[in-house]
Amino acid sequence: MKTLSLRNLGKTYFDPYAGAHVTAVHDVSLDVQQGEFVSVVGPSGCGKTTILNMIAGFIPHSKGEILLDGTPVNGPGPERGVVFQSFALFPWKTVLDNVGFGPKMRGVPKAERDRIARDYLALAGLSHAANRYPNELSGGMQQRVGVVRALANEPAVLLMDEPFAAVDAQTRMTLQEELTRIWQDRKPTVLFITHDVGEAVFLANRVVVLSKGRILDEVAVDLPRPRVWDQLVDDDEFKRLSAQVLQMVRAA
Amino acid sequence: MRGAASLAGSAMFVAPLLALLAIWAIVVPLFEVNPRVFPSIGAVGGAALDSIRDGTLIAHIGASLLRVGLGTLIGIATAVPLGVAMGVSPTVAAFLTPLFRFFSVLAGIAWIPIATLWFGYGFGAIVFVIFNAVFFVVTYNTLLGVQTIPHTLRNAAWSLGAGRWAMLTEVLLPGALPNIVTGIRTGLGFAWRGLIAAEMIATNVGLGYMLFVARDFYRTEVIVFGMIVIGVLWLLIDRLILVRIERATIERWGMVRRA
Numbered sequence: 001m002k003t004l005s006l007r008n009l010g011k012t013y014f015d016p017y018a019g020a021h022v023t024a025v026h027d028v029s030l031d032v033q034q035g036e037f038v039s040v041v042g043p044s045g046c047g048k049t050t051i052l053n054m055i056a057g058f059i060p061h062s063k064g065e066i067l068l069d070g071t072p073v074n075g076p077g078p079e080r081g082v083v084f085q086s087f088a089l090f091p092w093k094t095v096l097d098n099v100g101f102g103p104k105m106r107g108v109p110k111a112e113r114d115r116i117a118r119d120y121l122a123l124a125g126l127s128h129a130a131n132r133y134p135n136e137l138s139g140g141m142q143q144r145v146g147v148v149r150a151l152a153n154e155p156a157v158l159l160m161d162e163p164f165a166a167v168d169a170q171t172r173m174t175l176q177e178e179l180t181r182i183w184q185d186r187k188p189t190v191l192f193i194t195h196d197v198g199e200a201v202f203l204a205n206r207v208v209v210l211s212k213g214r215i216l217d218e219v220a221v222d223l224p225r226p227r228v229w230d231q232l233v234d235d236d237e238f239k240r241l242s243a244q245v246l247q248m249v250r251a252a
Numbered sequence: 253m254r255g256a257a258s259l260a261g262s263a264m265f266v267a268p269l270l271a272l273l274a275i276w277a278i279v280v281p282l283f284e285v286n287p288r289v290f291p292s293i294g295a296v297g298g299a300a301l302d303s304i305r306d307g308t309l310i311a312h313i314g315a316s317l318l319r320v321g322l323g324t325l326i327g328i329a330t331a332v333p334l335g336v337a338m339g340v341s342p343t344v345a346a347f348l349t350p351l352f353r354f355f356s357v358l359a360g361i362a363w364i365p366i367a368t369l370w371f372g373y374g375f376g377a378i379v380f381v382i383f384n385a386v387f388f389v390v391t392y393n394t395l396l397g398v399q400t401i402p403h404t405l406r407n408a409a410w411s412l413g414a415g416r417w418a419m420l421t422e423v424l425l426p427g428a429l430p431n432i433v434t435g436i437r438t439g440l441g442f443a444w445r446g447l448i449a450a451e452m453i454a455t456n457v458g459l460g461y462m463l464f465v466a467r468d469f470y471r472t473e474v475i476v477f478g479m480i481v482i483g484v485l486w487l488l489i490d491r492l493i494l495v496r497i498e499r500a501t502i503e504r505w506g507m508v509r510r511a
Contacts, residue, residue: 058407077415088408091505092426101422105413135506153412 002053004032004157004189010062011050011213024050026213027064032157035187039200041249042210048193051210052161055191056082068156078102081155083163087142089134095121095145096130102153122150125183142173147179157189164199173229176202180227197246201238202227209248217248281470291473297478299473308462313481315458320447323382324440331387335394336424337482345395350505352392359439360385360446368454378450385450394433397428430502431443444486459485 011025025047032038040048054061057076066073073080081102089098096106096117103113121127122232124144143163150158164172180203183190194200200207201221211215221241223232232238273293279285287295303309330368338345363384364377370376401424409423451460459482466474 056407056411058410076407076410078411080411082408084404084408086402086404088402088404088425089424090405090408091507092429092501101409101414102412105415105418133505149412244440 003034003067004030004191005070006030006051006055006064007067007069009051009061009066010063011047011054011055011059012062012091018192024213025054027086027230028210028213028215029045029064030208030215032191034189037183037190037192037204038207039192039194039204039207040210041194041197041200041207041245042216043249044195044215046210047213048187048210049161052082052159052191052193055157056080056159078105078153079156079159081150081153083143083146083160085162085165087134087139087146089142089145089149091244092135093133094130095126095132095134095137098134099149101149101153105151116152118233120152120208121145121183123151124148124178130242139167140175143167143175144178147182151182151188155188157191160192162194162207163192165194165196172199177226177228180204180225184225197238197249198242201242202229207241207245209245211249219245219248265372287472288470289472291476295473296477299477303462303474303477311335311457311483312459312462312478313485315455316447316451316460317485319442319451319458320380320382320443323379324386324436324443326379327383327386327439328390328436328441331390331435332394332425335391335432336398336420336428336449338391338395339398339424339428345399349392349395352388352395355388356392358497359388360442361449364446364450366454367450373454375455377454378447381446381450382443385446386436386439389439389442390435392431393431393438394428397431397435398424401427430498430507433494433498433502437490440489440494444482444489 006028010023010027010030012021012023014020014140015022021080028047028051030038040051042048050059053059055073057073057080068079090101094103096114099120100108100113103116110114110238118119118127118130121130124147125149126141126144129137129141130147134145137145143166145252146163147160164175167175176199183203190203192200192203201219206218206220208218219241223235223241277293280290285292300309303312312407358380363381367377367380367384371380379455405423405427406419409419414422445457448460448463451458452464457462459478463475463478466472466478
């Protein structure tokens with residue numbers, strides 16, 4: 001049972017502009033079970049991206065512990081896949097080679113990693129784009145590549161940092177639906193960061209509300225799957241949960 | 253479509269050169285210009301044929317290209333690793349950047365006098381001048397290239413399991429390539445000018461030498477022919493090699509902002 005555990009996690013850093021130490025994350029404890037989809041929602045500046053960057057290992061944490069399967073994490077590692085807001089695809093690699101990058105780093109031979117990459121591209125409906133370069137794709141397609149590139153490495157936990165914030169509203173809804181479908185298919189463990197309450201509720205099993213570097217509260221989401229916007233948009237339970245989370249975020 | 257566009261582009265490029273030729277063809281006979289001041293087109297054509305027939309042209313071009321090729325290769329081979337090393341260490345980069353900016357300006361011709369003291373007159377001094385012209389510019393541009401790679405790309409590679417070596421070969425080098433190619437184009441431009449200057453002073457074969465010796469005998473037709481060869485060779489190197497590398501790689505990746 002692979003579990004991500006944050007224990008009293010905190011981050012304080014020196015802000016040269018303010019000329020003082022700033023605490024971005026105060027004291028966050030959170031457990032994510034294997035196969036769970038957890039959304040972390042909060043206003044900008046609440047520390048949600050800082051938390052994700054600490055879990056990913058991009059920045060060190062100041063206090064507390066980050067445990068993956070009981071083992072403390074230090075620095076970035078392939079067992080924690082990351083999907084970036086800015087996509088962060090390698091412009092000099094084809095879509096196929098971007099998705100096959102993780103397996104390549106594990107030493108998987110070319111033919112096998114191409115097979116893995118094609119499998120994941122098919123999952124995202126991107127088979128036709130395998131030999132394209134990222135700059136030839138729309139933002140929505142680039143982020144589909146970003147998602148399956150992280151998944152193709154079969155990480156123990158998938159960290160998603162406002163991944164759909166940079167695409168237009170219609171594309172965003174499609175990507176959200178596709179993500180729930182992919183999640184049902186592969187059941188990855190996901191920690192999803194967003195400031196969009198509707199998105200947080202739509203995707204997750206559990207929504208964690210963050211404010212000023214602390215966890216305010218959390219809400220379980222038992223909406224049936226598969227989830228599609230056409231149905232949920234008029235669903236009473238979805239509306240109730242969204243209103244409840246929104247109230248927490250606004251009170252924050 | 254693309255073929256027609258590139259044909260039109262070539263025409264735009266050739267037209268002014270043809271206009272210059274036309275002026276030359278009219279002015280020189282019209283004013284009966286002294287051949288010691290400027291040659292006629294026919295005389296230059298004759299000089300061209302002579303030098304092709306007796307093999308001296310090939311000898312000069314061969315000597316010059318060998319020097320440029322060798323100096324450039326040594327320059328790139330040393331500059332790229334150094335530039336990358338500087339790029340990954342902010343402290344080293346901050347310390348060395350002013351030096352490299354200074355030497356980038358100084359690169360090439362200014363080193364000829366001291367190069368002849370170190371290496372004597374000949375091959376070594378000229379290759380050193382070429383190397384020098386390429387080295388500082390390529391190092392500085394490689395450093396710039398590595399520094400401008402978005403940090404999220406490094407984070408992405410890291411979180412996908414890349415180690416130090418993979419980071420270098422899969423992210424830093426390709427990411428810096430647009431700047432490296434720019435550096436090589438600039439550096440080769442310096443090197444080509446430096447080569448001609450160095451060959452006038454420090455050798456007995458090569459295109460620069462060909463110009464310099466012809467001057468002693470008032471052979472303006474040989475001088476002008478040599479100048480044309482130097483210009484055309486540079487255009488060929490730039491268009492056929494450097495621009496093609498850009499097209500095949502960085503333009504395809506959407507990483508280049510200018511054509």
